[in-house]
Amino acid sequence: MSNRYIQHYESLLNHLESQSLRRKLKISDSPSAPVMRINGQEMLTFCSNDYLGLANHPEIASAMIEGAKMYGGGSGASHMISGHHQAHDQLERALASTQAKHIPHVKGLFFSTGYMANMAAITGISAGLGENQVMSIFSEELNHASLIDGVRLANKQNSAKVYVYPHQDLVALEKLLSEDRNHFKLIVTDGVFSMDGSIAPANQLLTLAEKYDALLMIDDAHGFGVLGNDGYGILSLFNIDSHDALASRIIYVGTLGKAAGLSGAFIAAHEHLTEWIMQKGRAYIYTTASPPSIAHGLLKSLKLINQAEHRNALRENIAYWRQHLKLNKWQLIESSTAIQPIVIGRNEDALQVADALYKKNIWVPAIRPPTVPAGTARLRITLSASHTTEQIDQLINAISEVEHAL
Ligand SMILES: Cc1ncc(COP(=O)(O)O)c(C=O)c1O
Incomplete structure (x- = not known):
């Protein structure tokens, strides 16, 4: 049985196949x-x-079983309704503490996936800025698809103005920042670029953020658990210090399905930034919280990462x-x-x-x-x-x- 849609999609699929x-x-x-x-x-x-070989670590598997015994299967609801369990709360505190050396007044927010964390962070931080106020977003050319999608949605949903700057080109970025007249600015970059392994110059980006009064969002999906002497990611690698006022400009995103060996992601930022993302990030609000047993397993994984x-x-x-x-x-x-x-x-x-x-x-x-x-x-x-x-x-x-x- 088929209709014109089935035939059309079949020919589209065949076309993809023919292009490898x-x-x-x-x-x-x-x-x-x-x-x-x-x-x-x-x-x-x-x-x-x-990256650390934790996905099949017996202590994490045992912690998840223990978590399932304590909390059962599903979380039951979104975080904002009744799905935010003790394990999620403990995990958010532990995740925030991994960045406390680098970000002042840090607060963590846990998500089911990195894709959602990026969508929520970018759309949330650019939402509701005030009358006639929009965010200008400066996005690295080789950013991950989830950042690109977040930026595109912020553009549609919050009228954010979007610039894409060439890979690792700080001169081009500075030119764009200096020419932009918006009051609110956000630089968005991968920490470790997922398809070529290069590392973003976090300290130079932060200096630019300070000079042009912008926020800096770093998606450290491939750095968290791996970079720095403590394994806590790119901010440790660059010794970014929470006593330095400019560090309050950072929105850090770490994912937990890669080096951490499980699944999920988190935002760590100054508490006011995190709280705003929680209030306005629709990808945080309108979704069921992941099973608490995963959060319980992740607490073990954080210990192993260290x-x-x-x-x-x-x-x-x-x-x-x-x-x-x-x-x-x-x-x-x-x-x-x-x-x-x-x-x-x-x-x-x-x-x-x-x-x-x-x-x-x-x-x-x-x-x-x-x-x-x-x-x-x-x-x-x-x-x-x-x-x-x-x-x-x-x-x-x-x-x-x-x-x-x-
Ligand atoms: C740089 C980067 N950010 C975000 C994500 C999305 O994270 P998640 O797989 O947890 O959705 C990925 C990969 O999946 C990634 O490589």
Whole structure:
């Protein structure tokens, strides 16, 4: 049975397929780990964001079971109604304390996902500024889709004025900031850029925010748990100090489905900023709170994040990989983080390389536009503390063979 819609969408899907842009799901029937069973086949994986190897940590699994025994299954309602449980409250305090060294009067707000945290933060902070007042938003070119969507919604919903500045180009950003006449300004950036692993210059951005009297929002999805001596993310890396008045301009977003090994996200900012996002962020208000057992599990995960052993193992793996990989045709992007992409170029070539590796039982995703700019399709290799040196050698050898053969 079909109608013109079914036929139309079928032809759209076929068009995607013909451009090598149709995404396909692979089913895993084992926990997230370096070796996973995918469709019944054992695969060596370099694709998760489980940078510290916590996603399958027994203490987190036990904490979630304990949480389920204490609080049951679902939260029952949105946070603003009856869904905000003791575990959520404890977690928000613990999350805020991870940024207390950096942000004065910090308050945390927990979300079910990073996508929602970004939507709520950007739309909330730009809402209801006063009569005839709108926010000017300065958004980094390579920002994550959830930031882009938040900015687009703020533009539609709150008439925010939007500028996109080129990747890491502080001169261009400063020019835009200096020319903008709005009273309210917000700079929005990824902390670690998710598709190339580079780190935003947080201290220089903060200086610009101070100079042009703007707020600075940093989405540290790939930095929280990994960067800094305490693992608490990009603000620790740059030693940003809460005694410095300019730090009250920061809206920090950390996600909890990557290095923290579970799911969710949080905002940490001066209490007045956080409170406004809570009051106005529709992606916070109009959604059921995630199960309290997840918050209970995350309290355990925060303790594990703070232990240096996982981060040290990750750092050693990154150094080993960069030292031993030798490429001829392709380019390993400069990156000191767990995200270690190799740029291949054309969509079909990147897919062909990923397929060739897959045939060798190694799973590395090929990332194509619109996630990355056209002509820069790439393998997005991610390393974890739980990869062994032998597994990294296996990847290096397989890549050399495929590069040689193609
Ligand atoms: C930079 C960045 N921000 C936000 C998100 C969204 O976080 P979540 O997966 O928790 O929705 C992701 C990835 O998923 C990301 O890479």
